[in-house]
Amino acid sequence: MELIVYAAQAPREGERALAWGLLRLALARELGLHALPETAREPGGKPYFPARPELQFSLSHSHGGAVCALHSLPVGVDIEKLRPAPRRLAQGMGDEAFFRLWTAKEATAKREGKGIAVLRRLEPDGLCRCLEDLLPGFLVTVCPSAEASVRAVRVDAAEAMRPPPTPPPPCRCPRPPR
Numbered sequence: 001m002e003l004i005v006y007a008a009q010a011p012r013e014g015e016r017a018l019a020w021g022l023l024r025l026a027l028a029r030e031l032g033l034h035a036l037p038e039t040a041r042e043p044g045g046k047p048y049f050p051a052r053p054e055l056q057f058s059l060s061h062s063h064g065g066a067v068c069a070l071h072s073l074p075v076g077v078d079i080e081k082l083r084p085a086p087r088r089l090a091q092g093m094g095d096e097a098f099f100r101l102w103t104a105k106e107a108t109a110k111r112e113g114k115g116i117a118v119l120r121r122l123e124p125d126g127l128c129r130c131l132e133d134l135l136p137g138f139l140v141t142v143c144p145s146a147e148a149s150v151r152a153v154r155v156d157a158a159e160a161m162r163p164p165p166t167p168p169p170p171c172r173c174p175r176p177p178r
Contacts, residue, residue: 001072003148004030007079007134008066010157015061021160022068023057026153030070031055046113058110058142065138066160073145076111078103080139099139104128107143 006022020036027033037049049055058069063081085098093101104124109116111125128143134152142150 001070003069003071003075003142003144003150005077005131005134005140005142005150005152006068006070006155006160007131007138007140007152008155008157008160009064009135009138010066010161012064014157014161015064015066018066018157018160019059019061019068021157021162022066022155023059023070025155025160026068026070027055042113044113044115046110058107060106060110062138065135065140066157067134067140069142071144071148073148074111074113075145076107076109076143078106078110078141079135082137082139096139100130100141103130103139103141104143107141111143111145 004026006026008018008022010018024036037052039047040050041047054072056071056074058075058077060067060077060079062079065079065081067077067079069075069077080099080103082096082099085093085095090098105119105122107128108125109118109122125143128141129150131140131142131152134140134154
């Protein structure tokens with residue numbers, strides 16, 4: 001399965017729901033799954049599908065932007081709105097340089113199922129890739145577990161928030177006689 005990243009922008013107060021909506025949309029479009037599988041959380045807080053270990057995902061949201069990464073191997077994704085970097089953390093780095101490093105660190109931590117407490121001492125994985133211009137005004141970084149081609153898909157937030165279509169009922173047609 002190729003690594004797929006879905007992204008959309010919405011009002012800030014709906015960004016968390018938008019991230020989950022992107023996951024539902026990606027599962028429906030890419031895999032034909034019309035219902036979100038049951039989710040659980042690892043001890044570090046990373047959500048996963050217990051009954052579908054072959055489906056790995058990561059979600060992120062920031063200031064109205066939301067992303068979802070979907071792959072067959074563990075993956076992490078992070079999004080940050082480009083804005084002035086926090087001075088105490090940036091330590092003289094430019095805003096964009098800081099957020100490129102920050103999103104790579106956070107995507108690495110999410111892939112590994114670690115909380116944000118490790119970010120200051122965590123080095124980003126060399127597999128992390130910044131997805132240029134996926135959402136204007138935002139930096140998006142995805143971190144796969146192994147080399148992978150990445151397909152980025154920008155969608156309209158309204159489409160991601162729409163309830164998933166109901167799949168057709170199974171055919172209960174009588175079988176023809178043999």
